[in-house]
Amino acid sequence: MTRKPRVFSGIQPSGNLHIGNYLGAIQQWVAGQGQKTNFICIVDLHAITVPQNPADLRRQTRELAALLLACGIDPQQTTLFVQSHVRAHAECSWVFSCITPLGWLERMTQYKAKAQKQESVMTGLLTYPVLMAADILLYDADEVPVGEDQKQHIELTRDLAQRFNYLFGETFVIPKPVIRESGARIMGLDDPTVKMSKSETARGHAIRIIDDPDEIRWAIKRAVTDSFNEIRFSDDPERAGVNNLLQIYELLTGRSRPEIEAHFAGKGYGALKRELAEVVIEALRPIRERYYQLMDDPAELDRILAIGAEQARAVAEPKMTLILERVGFVLPKDRR
Ligand code: AMP
Numbered sequence: 001m002t003r004k005p006r007v008f009s010g011i012q013p014s015g016n017l018h019i020g021n022y023l024g025a026i027q028q029w030v031a032g033q034g035q036k037t038n039f040i041c042i043v044d045l046h047a048i049t050v051p052q053n054p055a056d057l058r059r060q061t062r063e064l065a066a067l068l069l070a071c072g073i074d075p076q077q078t079t080l081f082v083q084s085h086v087r088a089h090a091e092c093s094w095v096f097s098c099i100t101p102l103g104w105l106e107r108m109t110q111y112k113a114k115a116q117k118q119e120s121v122m123t124g125l126l127t128y129p130v131l132m133a134a135d136i137l138l139y140d141a142d143e144v145p146v147g148e149d150q151k152q153h154i155e156l157t158r159d160l161a162q163r164f165n166y167l168f169g170e171t172f173v174i175p176k177p178v179i180r181e182s183g184a185r186i187m188g189l190d191d192p193t194v195k196m197s198k199s200e201t202a203r204g205h206a207i208r209i210i211d212d213p214d215e216i217r218w219a220i221k222r223a224v225t226d227s228f229n230e231i232r233f234s235d236d237p238e239r240a241g242v243n244n245l246l247q248i249y250e251l252l253t254g255r256s257r258p259e260i261e262a263h264f265a266g267k268g269y270g271a272l273k274r275e276l277a278e279v280v281i282e283a284l285r286p287i288r289e290r291y292y293q294l295m296d297d298p299a300e301l302d303r304i305l306a307i308g309a310e311q312a313r314a315v316a317e318p319k320m321t322l323i324l325e326r327v328g329f330v331l332p333k334d335r336r
C-alpha cells in the first residue's frame, strides 16, 4: 500500500499573523488536509532565537494555536502541536549540529539579515536551520509547504539528510519544498519592495488576520501603487504594488487572472482598492469571529494541543531512537 504523502510545516508564535502568512502558507496547509498526513508545528523553540518576553511568548503560543484553528486547521485531520512539547526536536537538533559545517549556516540569507539587526548575535540564531531540519526529518516529511523565504532552509535540510544517510546509513526521507507561484511572497502594502513581515509593526504595512474592517479599509486605501493607472498582473518592479493587490484578490476570490483583468478593465486604482478591501474583510470575518470564540476557552485549546503533542511524539520518538542508535549511542532502557 502506498502511504499518503506526509506534510510538515512550522510557524513561529511571534504575534501579528498577517495575510502573507495566510496566503503563502496556512491556506495551503488547510487545502492539503485529508489527502495528506499533515503535521503543523508551532515553533516556540525557534521563536527564542531572538529575545522574547516570557509572558508574551506564552500568550502568543496560545493565540497562534487559536488562529490556526480559526483559519481551518482541523485537529481531526492535522496533528497540530507545540514544538517544545516534543523533546526529540531539541535532541535531534544537537546531533545534527555536530554534522553541519559552519559555512552552510553562515551562508543563510535569513541569518545574515536577522544578524544585522541584532546588537549581539546568539548562537541559536545561526543554528536555527539545524533545528528546522530536525523538525522536518523527524517526521519523514515528503513535502514542506512554505513561503519563498524558507526555500534555502529546506535545501539545507535536504543536504543534511543526505549527509546523515551517507555517514550513518539510510535513515531519512529527502523532503521537498512546496511553494505556490502566487502568494509565495506577499509584499508590504506600504512598501511593495519588501515582503510583508510580522516584525514590521508600522500601521499600514500588513493586514493582520484579526484586523477589523476599518483597519483593513484604511491599510488598503493607503497601499502604495504607481502612476500607470492600469490594472493588470505584471512582473515589472515598478508595478509591484498593484501586482501585490491583484495577487491578494486572486488568492481570496479564486478567480483566474484573465477574468480579473477583464473585470477591472478601464477602472481606476480606487475601484480596485475598494473592491479588494471588501473581499479581504469578508474572507477574514469568519476567521476573526472563530478566533475570539476559541480564545474564550483556553482549556479546550490546551486539550487540543495536548492531543497533538501525543500524536507527534508517537512519530518523533521512535525516529529519535533510531537516530541515536545509528550514531552509536548506548540506548538507555526506556529507549529500547
Ligand atoms: P513566519 O512569519 O516567518 O513564521 O512564517 C510563517 C510562514 O508564512 C512561512 O511558511 C513563511 O514562508 C510564510 N510567509 C511569511 N511571510 C510571508 C509573505 N509576506 N508572503 C508569503 N508567505 C509568507
Ligand code: TRP
Binding pocket: 008, 009, 010, 011, 012, 043, 046, 131, 132, 135, 136, 144, 146, 150, 153
Ligand atoms: N523557519 C520557519 C519560518 O520562519 C518556521 C519553521 C520552523 C518551519 N520549522 C519548520 C517551516 C519546519 C517548515 C518546516 O517560517
